[in-house]
Amino acid sequence: MHSSGTRVQAFIGDPVSDVPVVDYDQLEEIFGDIQSDIRYDHELNGCLNCGICTATCPAAHYYDFSPREIVQLLWTENLEGIYDAMQEKIWACAQCYTCAARCPFSNSPGGLVMILREVAIKHGMQSAKEVLRPFSRVMLKLISTGNQLSPDMINPDHFADWGPNISKVDAPLKILRRAIPMPTLNTTETSWEVNLKTSIELYTIWEMTGVLDQLETIDENLFDVITDIMDEKRDDYEDWLEEQEDEED
Ligand code: SF4
Ligand code: SF4
Structure with a gap:
């Protein structure tokens, strides 16, 4: 085990060009955050x-990747190994x-x-930023409208970056969605009309x-864009409330 202050190196992507260095105090802080999660004792027995x-x-x-390895790192409190796996x-x-259904220890x-x-x-690790970056468009759509997409968007015009593969999902998705009794989610016209009050409630939850x-x-950039959208919608909601009050008077 390392003593406090020992420097530990872990690698992200190219080990030559990108080598984050963390000290042991930071490793302990990260493990403390993992262990203090309310789910931890339930998930690891x-x-x-x-x-x-x-x-x-x-x-x-x-x-x-091996779930056995992840569990062993946590069970043996191998802080360097945990950081490396992250x-x-x-x-x-x-x-x-599937793992949870099979483990004899109910882990x-x-x-x-x-x-x-x-x-x-939470610790702003580079791995999290890189993995989640492609989802920024999804996040923006979800947070600004409450929905990401509707079946009528699954076409080459909306997803040029999908290339010829778009044709494989075009028709089947529409048919599948129509089998589900959720007509309001079938087009952008209705699925993107999220009630203003619902949007404000969602912002509060987030x-x-x-x-x-x-x-x-x-x-941070996406955060700034999204908070601007939220501020605008909150202003709209305040205006709407005032209009309602005026109408009642
Ligand atoms: S949740 Fe699924 S993919 Fe993840 S470790 Fe368990 S079995 Fe593997
Ligand atoms: S199945 Fe359960 S006990 Fe077996 S290695 Fe995986 S986590 Fe450990």
Whole structure:
């Protein structure tokens, strides 16, 4: 075990060009955040090192990732190993929870990975920024309208970057969505008309649950754009409330 103050190196992406260095105090702080999560004791109950979780894990078949390894790192409190896994491996998990259904100790490796991801975001780790950057368009749409897309958007005009693959999902998605009794979600005309009061309530939830703090940590530009949108909608809502009051008088 390292004594306090020992410097530890971990690698993200290209180990030659990008080598973050952290001291032991920071490793302890990160592990403290993981351990203090309310879900931690429920998700980790011991570990036989039997490997059943890894044998059933779909991500382990395709990536350099093993839920058994993640659980062992946490169970043995290997702070350097945990930090190292947070640089890349934890982002391979598909969150399918097959592992949790199979573990003889009732551990949830997938649930532990989720905690590690949230702590990676809280600490503004480069791995979190890189993994989440492609989702900024999704975040912007979700936060500004309340919905991301509707079936009538799944076409080449809206997703030029999908290339010829768009034709594979175009018709089937529309048919599938129509099988679900949610007509208001079928077009952008209706699915993007989120009630103003609902939007304001969602903003409050995102603020109170720390979602916006997380966003600010990993993407400050997107955070600024989104808070501008929220301010505008809150102003609109205030105006609407005043209009209602005037009408009642
Ligand atoms: S939740 Fe993650 S770790 Fe568990 S089986 Fe699925 S991909 Fe593997
Ligand atoms: S987490 Fe469970 S299934 Fe995975 S190695 Fe440990 S005891 Fe076995």
